[in-house]
Amino acid sequence: MVSIIMPVYNTADYLKKTIENIINQTYKDWELICVDDESSDDSLKIIKQFEAYDNRIHLISQAHQGAGVARNNGFEISRGEYVIFLDSDDSFSINLLDVLYKNAIQTNADVVMCGCTIENNGLIKKVERPKSIPNGIFDISELDDSGFAQCGYFSWNKLVKRKLIVEYNILFQNLQSSNDVFFSCMVIYTAKRLLFVDESNLIIYKKGRDGNISSRRNPVNCYRAAEAIINRIPTDDENGIRKALYVMLVGGIYELRRTDNEELIKHFCEEIKQFVIENKLFSVNASDIQKYVASLYVNNSVQTKWWKENVIFKYELEANKEKILNELNEYKRFVLWGCGKRGKALLCFFLDNDIAIYGITDKDKSRAEQLKSELGLDTNVLDIDNIDEQTDLIIACNTELYSYLKRKNLAVDILDIERYCPLA
Known part of the structure; x- marks a missing residue:
């Protein structure tokens, strides 16, 4: 049963x-x-x-x-x-x-x-x-x-x-x-x-229904959950504790993005900062990404709202640069779909690594035009209609967009950049 x-x-x-x-x-x-x-x-x-x-x-x-x-x-x-x-x-x-x-x-x-x-x-x-x-x-x-x-x-x-x-x-x-x-x-x-x-x-x-039991997010609760996991795992299991730290640090960023309550945000960030310092999370037990995220909690003020920026996305792009470049080398002509903050960060990554991109596009074509002008790009702004006839790879800026493009059954390969940047 x-x-x-x-x-x-x-x-x-x-x-x-x-x-x-x-x-x-x-x-x-x-x-x-x-x-x-x-x-x-x-x-x-x-x-x-x-x-x-x-x-x-x-x-x-x-x-x-x-x-x-x-x-x-x-x-x-x-x-x-x-x-x-x-x-x-x-x-x-x-x-x-x-x-x-x-x-x-x-x-x-x-x-x-x-x-x-x-x-x-x-x-x-x-x-x-x-x-x-x-x-x-x-x-x-x-x-x-x-x-x-x-x-x-x-x-x-x-x-x-x-x-x-x-x-x-x-x-x-x-x-x-x-x-x-x-x-x-x-x-x-x-x-x-x-x-x-x-x-x-x-x-x-x-997702996002008002009134359900857990609809009002509180990032402090994520901290309490991860803290309880860490306390349950044997102290000599460094791998297990490291995994729980990941839930605390990265899950915390996810929760921060889902609330605008400044009092809760401040409380949560203070709790994390104190935990990081007291437990010496910059030690060898933490992974590189955990040390980086921990440093964001410790070194940035709440007023900067750093969790809303693309700092982690940029970090993961750099950390996975070799894998990303190897995959892109399999294609002759690729297009970026999505020209918001993440699209801008990705284009800057391409520019920094001398990667020539054939074109950019967005449901709002004016955003693509604006981003091209802002970055001084020598690339094409493409219409979304028949885009699969103009490229052999579309790079989707997030998983939602990737799912949308897959449902369209386009005659072209599609890369979900979140596969390399799951924390973002």
Whole structure:
């Protein structure tokens, strides 16, 4: 049996469709435990209607305590051999459980993960297996720092063996946001057999919805999560601690970009700075990128808002320069698509390394014209129509744009520059 734990808070507009997605699953041996977090809309009423309709659906009500506590309470009464923690405002393919459970049984995996499709205010992004995550069965020793973080940032794409959670007493934190980071990272850290399924259509994750349990971001919570991970990992496991530091430092930048609350930002940066200094993160235990990011926290004031700039993007371009140049050497004529801040940084990188670029383009052609003028470029500003007839490679400035271009089925190769710059 698979136990589905679903925290619910004011998602009445989505909940009916979400539960119907579960009922229509091709895999039938499941139980759905909905934990209502004191919703003020019709969520509770909807759950009760489904509970009366299907005896596999169960309701728990709790005082408003957040998604972390809700997931823990749901797990406490669950019975499945495997457990998955799904969100109540997302959508799922009818074969989600079938694919994950069959892969778990066939490979005896402790954790089976999958990609997803992210919907964000009309924009769609396909998230597939990152290059840093191995194909087939693997464990923590085969993950680099980036791969560990990419596996561990959220819980809703993981089917987890109950035995693993119980044996290592892995619980969700009682935090308003980032409450699943500790749980997810620890199941990745403790699992002996991990598997990432190359499917991006099983879960449709709705990002940016106002009012959900974890919608109000607080970067300090990311720090608390990473701190708890570091405290749980044995002190002599330098590789494990380094991976947790990556979550703290780089995950912190991600959280900083998602909030404009100056008080929270200041508090978080002070916490990180103190941690970096007290724990001597400029020592040999930290990776080069961690030392660089740590120096940004220590040496830059909050007022500069350095995390909104392209300092990390530029650092990663330089760090991966040889790989990028080798890939570009395979093409005779390539075009950059995207002329915002990142496009400008990438063009400066090309100029600094004497890389001739055939053309630049953007949905807003005037931005491309303006950037060409600003940098004094000797290149073409191209129309996006029939662009695949003018080049043999398009360089996409971010993964969202890369996904968009792939869906257009252009007769040209497309390079996602974020493959070399995952932190940016």
